Amino acid sequence: MSGSLNKKRFVIDTNVIFMSLYDVNSKASKIIELANQEKVELFSPESVKEELSRVLKREMDFSEEEVLFLIGTLPVTWIKKEFYNEFLDKTKVKHKDDKPIEAVSLMLDCGILSADYDFKDRLDINKLLRELGC
Amino acid sequence: MKTIAIPDDLHKELMQLRIQKGDKNTAELIKELLFEFKQRRFLEASSLFRKKLKEKNLSFSDLLKKSKKIRGEIADEWIS
Numbered sequence: 457m458s459g460s461l462n463k464k465r466f467v468i469d470t471n472v473i474f475m476s477l478y479d480v481n482s483k484a485s486k487i488i489e490l491a492n493q494e495k496v497e498l499f500s501p502e503s504v505k506e507e508l509s510r511v512l513k514r515e516m517d518f519s520e521e522e523v524l525f526l527i528g529t530l531p532v533t534w535i536k537k538e539f540y541n542e543f544l545d546k547t548k549v550k551h552k553d554d555k556p557i558e559a560v561s562l563m564l565d566c567g568i569l570s571a572d573y574d575f576k577d578r579l580d581i582n583k584l585l586r587e588l589g590c
Numbered sequence: 591m592k593t594i595a596i597p598d599d600l601h602k603e604l605m606q607l608r609i610q611k612g613d614k615n616t617a618e619l620i621k622e623l624l625f626e627f628k629q630r631r632f633l634e635a636s637s638l639f640r641k642k643l644k645e646k647n648l649s650f651s652d653l654l655k656k657s658k659k660i661r662g663e664i665a666d667e668w669i670s
Contacts (some may be wrong), residue, residue, distance in 0.1 A: 470657055477639040478650050485636075492628040494621075510664070511657045529635040531628065534617040537668065541603050544669065553658075553665040 457559075464588070465497045466579065467561040468532060469570035477526075483581045486590055487524035487569060490550050495588065498532045499564055501556035505534045534558050550574055 468487070475484035490496045508527060512518035513577045518526070543559035556573055567579040596604075604616055613619040617643065 470661065471654055474639075474650070474653065474657065477636045478643070480633060482634050488632060489601065489629060490633065491626050503661070503668055506664050506668075507657060507661050510660045511653070512642075514660070515648065515653065516639075516646055518642060519654045526635040529628070529631045551662075551665075552669055553661045555665070555669060569620065 463495065463497045465499065465564055465566040466584075467497045467557055467564065467566060467568045468500050468504075469557055469572060469575075470504050470511075471568045471571040472581075473530060473532075475505075479509070483585055484569075484586060487581065488531060490588060490590070498530075498569075499535055499560055499566070500532050500561045501540055502534050502536050503556040504534075514583065535563070539563065540572065557567065 466487075472484045472487065475482050476488045478484075479485060487496065487498070492496045509523050512523050512526060513520070528580060537556070540556060540559040540563045543562040544555050546562055547555045547558040549555060549558045551574060554572065556570060557570065558575065561577075567584075568575050568577065569581060569584075570578045572578070604619065608616055608619045611619060611622070613622070643650070648656075
């Protein structure tokens with residue numbers, strides 16, 4: 457990823473993505489805006505993309521086309537399982553469901569943006585936005 | 591650096607806009623235009639998301655609960 461060395465990298469969880477879509481004035485939405493400005497870089501495992509896709513289709517009646525559109529607007533780099541697989545065993549999070557998120561954060565050596573308290577090392581969004589001058 | 595070919599009139603418009611905005615170079619202007627485009631698309635996605643949520647009469651907290659359940663289902667399928 458050229459030109460990414462000076463940018464801050466984060467792993468973003470589903471709940472933060474949903475919050476950014478639900479409230480465009482939220483702090484989560486500000487994170488998306490910063491990523492669109494290329495001031496930060498957002499990553500997430502493909503399992504999160506799959507989760508988004510299933511929720512949108514199954515629970516919200518999105519069509520396949522609408523799902524592709526919505527996911528396509530997210531400035532997130534989706535990491536395939538084959539890349540973070542070896543880090544799954546190194547994760548400390550309690551639930552198996554959350555392991556891919558922590559595995560990607562271990563792989564990229566970066567913090568997690570999540571509303572889930574199970575991630576003990578999750579980043580404080582308020583503090584982060586202050587550091588980024590927002 | 592890469593070069594792209596664009597029609598003369600579009601080039602002229604870009605130059606005028608660059609001068610109006612006081613951007614140092616065209617790359618800076620294009621970056622700003624791209625940001626505006628991405629943000630607009632994201633706002634469209636957000637609007638669609640809220641519309642669907644309302645149509646389904648789903649609260650945001652209920653949606654998060656359903657999402658958590660689906661995450662468990664994916665973990666069972668994807669992680670041995």
